[in-house]
Amino acid sequence: MNSILLKNVRIVDTETDATGDLLVKDGKIAATGSVSEAADRVIDGKGKLTVMPPLFDMHVHFRDPGLTHKEDILTGCAAALAGGVTGVVCMPNTKPPIDSRETVEYITKKAEGTGVEVYPAGCVTKGMQGKELYDHASIGVRIISDDGRPVENAELLRQAMLETNKNGLLIASHCEDLNIINGGIMNSGAVSAELGVKGMDRASEDSITAREIALAMSADARIHICHVSTRGSLDFIREAKARGVKVTCETCPHYFMYTDEKLRSLDADYRMNPPLRTEDDRRAVEEAVLDGTIDCIVTDHAPHAAEEKADFYKAPNGVVGLETSLAAMLTHFYHSGKLTLGRIVELMSAEPRRLLGLDVPMLKEGAKADLILVDPDEEWVVVPDELHSKSHNTVFKGERFKGRNLMTVTDGIIRFER
Numbered sequence: 001m002n003s004i005l006l007k008n009v010r011i012v013d014t015e016t017d018a019t020g021d022l023l024v025k026d027g028k029i030a031a032t033g034s035v036s037e038a039a040d041r042v043i044d045g046k047g048k049l050t051v052m053p054p055l056f057d058m059h060v061h062f063r064d065p066g067l068t069h070k071e072d073i074l075t076g077c078a079a080a081l082a083g084g085v086t087g088v089v090c091m092p093n094t095k096p097p098i099d100s101r102e103t104v105e106y107i108t109k110k111a112e113g114t115g116v117e118v119y120p121a122g123c124v125t126k127g128m129q130g131k132e133l134y135d136h137a138s139i140g141v142r143i144i145s146d147d148g149r150p151v152e153n154a155e156l157l158r159q160a161m162l163e164t165n166k167n168g169l170l171i172a173s174h175c176e177d178l179n180i181i182n183g184g185i186m187n188s189g190a191v192s193a194e195l196g197v198k199g200m201d202r203a204s205e206d207s208i209t210a211r212e213i214a215l216a217m218s219a220d221a222r223i224h225i226c227h228v229s230t231r232g233s234l235d236f237i238r239e240a241k242a243r244g245v246k247v248t249c250e251t252c253p254h255y256f257m258y259t260d261e262k263l264r265s266l267d268a269d270y271r272m273n274p275p276l277r278t279e280d281d282r283r284a285v286e287e288a289v290l291d292g293t294i295d296c297i298v299t300d301h302a303p304h305a306a307e308e309k310a311d312f313y314k315a316p317n318g319v320v321g322l323e324t325s326l327a328a329m330l331t332h333f334y335h336s337g338k339l340t341l342g343r344i345v346e347l348m349s350a351e352p353r354r355l356l357g358l359d360v361p362m363l364k365e366g367a368k369a370d371l372i373l374v375d376p377d378e379e380w381v382v383v384p385d386e387l388h389s390k391s392h393n394t395v396f397k398g399e400r401f402k403g404r405n406l407m408t409v410t411d412g413i414i415r416f417e418r
Contacts, residue, residue, distance in 0.1 A: 002025060002026055002040055002412075003023065003024060003025040003026075003030070003039040003040045003041070004023075004024040004039055004040065004041045004042075004043065004409070004412070004414070005021060005022075005023050005024075005035060005037070005038075005039035005041070005042045005043070006021060006022045006023075006024075006043050006045060006049075006051055006373065007021045007035070007042060007043065007044045007045060008020075008021070008044055008045045008046055008047050009021070009022060009045035009047075009049050009050060009051050009373070010045075010047075010049070010050040010051070010341075011032060011050075011051050011363050012050055012051070012052050012341045012342055012345060012363075013052065013053050013342070013345055013361075013362050013363045013364075014053075014342060014345055014346055014349075014350050014360065014362070015362065016363060016364070017340075017341065017342055019047065020032060020033045020034060020035075021033065021034060021035035022035070022051055022363065022371075023035045023037060023039060024039075024369040024371075024409065024412050025039070025369075025412070026412065027368065027369055027411045027412035027413075028366060028367065028368060028369050028412065029363060029364060029365055029366065029367045029368075029369050029371075030365065031365055032363065032364065032365055043373070045373075048375065048377065049373055049374065049375055049406070050341065050373075050374045050375075050376055051363060051371050051372070051373055051374075052084075052341070052345055052349070052363075052371065052372050052374055053345060053349045053350070053360070053361040053362065053363060053370065053371060053372070054084060054085065054086035054087070054349065054361060054370050054371060054372050054408060054409075054410065055083070055084050055085040055086070055087075055325070055326060055348045055349050055372070056085065056086070056087040056088070056348070056349055056352040056353050056358075057080065057085050057087070057088045057089070057298050057299050057301065057322060057325070057348075057352070058088070058089040058143070058172075058250065058296065058298055058352040058355065058356065059089060059091065059147070059172070059226060059227065059250060059252075059298035059299065059300050059301075060076065060080075060088045060089065060090050060091065060298075060299060060300070060301040060322065061090065061091050061093070061300070061301060061302045061303065061318070062076035062088075062090040062094075062107075062118070062301075063076075063094065063303060064076070064090075064094065064107065064110070065094050065095060065096065065103065065106060065107075066094050066095025066096065067094060067095060069305055069390075070303040070304055070305055070308075070390060070391050071303040071389060071390045071391060072110075072390065073090075073107060073110040073111050073114075073118065074110070074114065075388065075389060075390040076088070076090070076301070076303075076322075076389070076390075077111060077114040077115070077116040077118070078114075078388040078389075078416075079301070079320070079322040079323055079387065079388040079389040080116050080322045081114075081115060081116060081388075081408045081415045081416035082322070082323045082387075082388045082405070082408075082416055082418075083322040083323040083324070083325060083326060083405060084326050084372040084374065084405035084408055085116070085322055085325075085408075086115060086116055086117065086370060086372075086408060086410050086415075087116065087117040087118075087119070087352075087353065087358070088116060088117075088118055088119065088322075089119045089120075089121050089143055089172075089356070090107065090118055090119070090120055090121065091121050091145060091147040091148065092120065092121050092122060092123045092128065092144075092145060092146070092147065093128060093146075093147060093148035093149075096127070097123050097127055097128045098120050098121065098122050098123060098139075098141075099122060099123040099126055099127060099128075099134065099139065100139055101138065101139045101140055103120070103139075104120045104122070104139050104140050104141060105140070107120045108120065114415075115408070115410040115411070115413065115415035115416075116410075116415075119141070119142055119143065119356065120141055121141060121143045121144060121145045121147065121172065122136050122139050122141040122143070122144045122145075122169075123144065123145070123146055124136075124144045124145060124146045124151050124157065124160050124171060125146055125151060125156065125160075128146045128148070128149065130146065130149070130151055130152050130153055130156070131153075131156075132156075133156065133159060133160055133163070136160075136163065136164075136167060136169055137167040137168075137169065141169065142169060142170065142356045142357060142358075143169060143170045143171075143172055143224075143356060144160070144164075144169055144170075144171055144172070145171065145172040145173065145174065145226070146174065147172060147174045147226060148174060149174060149176070149178070150173065150174055150175065150176050150177070150178070150208055151173070152178070154211060154215060157171075157173075157212075157215055158215045158218060158219055161215060161216060161218075161219035161221035161222075161223065162219045162221065164221050164222065165219065165220065165221050168357070170222055170224055170355060170356065171221075171222070171223055171224065172224040172225075172226050173208070173212045173223060173224065173225055173226060174226050174227075175204075175205050175208035175209045175212060175225060175226065175228075175233065176204050176205060176208060176273070176274070177203070177204040177207050177208055178204075180200075180201050180203055180204035180207070181200050181201075181204050182198075183198055184198045184199045184200035184201070185197060185198060185199075185200070185271060185275075185313065185317075186199060186200065186260060186263050186271060186275045186276075187199055187200060187202070187260040187263075187275040187276060187277050187278065188200055188201040188202070189260060189277075189278055191260045191261060191263055191264060192260070192263075195263070195264070195266070197263075197313075200273070200274070200275055202230045202232060202277065202281070203232075205228075205229060205230050205232070205233050205274055206230055206232035206233050206236065209225055209228070209232075209233040209236050209237065210236050212225060212247075213236055213237070213240045213245055213247055216240075216245055216246055216247055217240075217245055220246070221246060222246040222247075222248070223246065223247050223248075224247075224248045224249065224250070224355065225237060225247065225248070225249040225250070226249075226250060226298075226300075227250060227251060227252055227255070227274060227298070227300050228249045228250065228251050228255070228285065228288070228294065229251070229255045229274040229275070229276075229277050229281060229285065230274070230277060230281050230284070231280060231281050231284035233249075234249075234284050234285065234287075234288045234293055234294075235284075237249050237288075237293055238288070238291075238293045241293065248295040248296075248355060249293070249294055249295055250294065250295065250296045250297065250298045250352075251285050251288070251289065251294050251297065251298070252297070252298055252299055252300050252321060252325075253297065253299070253321065253324070253325055253328035253329065253332070253396075254272070254276060254319065254321070254395045254396075255274075255276070255277070255281075255282065255285045256282060256285045256286045256289060256332060257282070257328060257332055258270075258276050258282070258395065259276055259277065259278055259279050259281075259282050260275065260276045260277060260278060262276055262395070263275075263276065266312045267312065268309045268310070268311065268312045268315035268393075269309055269319065269393045269394065269395060269397065270319075270395055271312070271315060271317050271318075272300065272302065272317050272318050272319050272395070273317035273318070275317075286332075289333070289339075289347070290338060290339070294347075295347075295351050295352075295355070296347050296348070296351045296352040296355070297325060297329060297347045297348050298325075298352070299320075299321030299322055299324075299325050300318070300319075300321065301319075301320050301321045301322045301389075302317070302318025302319060302320065302393075303318070303320050303389055303390060303391030303393065304316050304318055304391055304393050305391055306391070306392065306393075309393050318393065319393055319394055319395040320387065320389045320391055320392065320393055320394050321394070321395075321396075322389065323387050323388065323389070324382060324394065324396045324399075324401070325348070326344075326348065326374070326403065326404075326405055327380070327401035327402075327403050327404055327405075328396070328401065329344050329347070329348065329403075330344070330374075330376055330401070330402060330403025331401045331402045331403060334376065334403065335376075335402050335403070341376070349361065368411065369409060369410075369411060369412035370409065370410045370411070371409050372405050372406075372407065372408050372409070373405070373406045373407035373408075373409075374403065374404065374405050374406060375403070375404055375406055376402075376403045377402060377403065378402070378403065378404040378406075379400060379401070379402050380400070380401055380404055381398065381399070381400050381401075382394060382396045382397055382398060382399045382401065383397075384397045404418070405418070406418045
């Protein structure tokens, strides 16, 4: 199929919000506006469907190599396409960790032909051991992180920051003080106390966020704070941005939708790290999305097998999210009137690509035909067994959403259609 005509659709990107037609031909956007040219396939949106640039998730775990019983590159890409995501950064806590060109090439080679651009994140420290740096730029990555654990040695991280001023890489930090966590498995607060469950104090996240900001100031370097979940961390980031510190940050939909009240069920599908916090933290995350403190929305897509999640007290942390992130944003922010579709495109498509130095997809004549077709009003319920991921540990099981991706196109090829 060489051409697709999308008629009577709303066309939204970072510069445009208009109603009309869009013609895809030979891998490019051939025309927009009022299009009379014939096409191999015609889809009439009847004024109800929206065309948007595809999403980019800069924080996922595809578990490949080494942990492919949870997920692999192909199933992770399938889940991404179903959610309207055509670009991801996969974190390096694999087996072996991503600290060599061979592992980077294994991942990118396996992703070829899927329609998803997969960018491996290299480790900050060799083997994620927190002991020594290596030549990050030599392995062919754009971003480095020891995600899954912090770089405990502050001076080592500062030296890595100084190197990024030369090699242009971005450091993403998992802000967690392991001594404060000390075996905690949920947010430390009233709910954990009532359940008699060891908690994870917010000081763990807040203190390392403050440390990373101080190190970035010292090195005059960029730092990206992963999956922010507390009011304290957001206050530090907001104030640092106002002072000109080169700090950016991300959050996930579960942090602006849910609280630790979900843990009363003792269901490990509601356990992740950082954990679901209090209502005050949830409101703080929402406020930070609205005021621009948070730069992008990610999922921290972290698949685990059902048997691994069966025991609440022993289960690993993490939830899948690639197939629900757009729906969560549309339901929580767009349909409440708090954010425009254009702003959602900024948060989920444009800004994460800018942070990595990638081209931002636009819906204009002559551009590469990368797009998603969305029904912003479709109501649906999340059924875990219907997800494309190899694992089904979603925090949103049973949630009723409004808004869904119907089709994902890259290079003019339909990669996913519901």
